[in-house]
Amino acid sequence: MPLTRIGVAEVLVEHEDVVGFLMAEESRNGRTVALPAWKMTTGDRAVADGVLRAYGGVRRTRGDGRGYDCMLRCDSIAIRVNPRVDITNHLVLRKGEDLVRVCDGSVLLHLASSSGALCSCPVDAFERRAAARAGTGPKPEVRLTFELAEGPELGRFSLFSSSWELADSLRRVLPGTDTNVDRVELVLDLHRKQFATRSGLDVSIVFPAAASLPSK
């Protein structure tokens, strides 16, 4: 899979059967900003209305006139995925447009010359995030393609995220790559946390994470 560019446009090219994008973050002036609620973007009015029937929320016509943004009222979205083909969960280091390194936190991936070699990521989760913030270490790039458990007839959706919590939780809840499971049901949850900074400012953060559903 080409990993040299990121964003909705690339995902759209990769998955032409995708009818909409679920987002917990968006890019503003080159910075990734968390959204206050799940946003579903689609070019299809019937898909937008189906999503709003299932989860509640508000539909807006996009500023560029190309489709609709739905801000969803529901924080928990149950999805169905094939864990072997519908999910990539990598740590990626980029310099501008250039891809420097792709790994899974322990071994290098993707770059043929070094694939399978141990990577230099710190074992400690806190150090990993600090290295990513400093621009010296990779950060998560998670891609999911899925059906909505509440509306499989609407079609397939896609999500791209750079959330550490989503990347870490997916590693916990997905079956190992040595299993033959070809469909799992997961819940994507938006979590909200409030805390006070040292200077006494109240800050709230929102982030996505995945949880498993009991199998039926």
Ligand SMILES: [Zn+2]
């Ligand atoms: Zn690594």
